[in-house]
Amino acid sequence: MSFTKAQLVASAMIETGFTRRKSAEVVESLLAILKGALESGEDVLISGFGKFCVNQKQERRGRNPATGDQMMLRPRKVVTFKCAGKLKALLNK
Secondary structure (H helix, E strand, C coil), X not given: CCCCHHHHHHHXXXXXXXXXXXXXXHHXXXXXXXXXXXXXXXXXXXXXXXXXXXEEECCEEEECCCCCCEEEECCEEEEEEEECHHHHHHHCC
């Protein structure tokens, strides 16, 4: 099961004592800042958590899984995440 944005807002409420509306505004603002940085091509490093990187993928051959037809996949940007050592150690206790 995934941790949802609603659960994140509820957790922020508990941790900060803010109202649900204020917690939702804080979460939305944080996500907007992260999206803006990634959209402009910047990497986002959160110490102790990890690094979100924007990578450019080249054009390549692929296939349509439904039909098996060959096709060219266009160049695109993708976001990758690399876990910080501290978080990795915490997960593997």
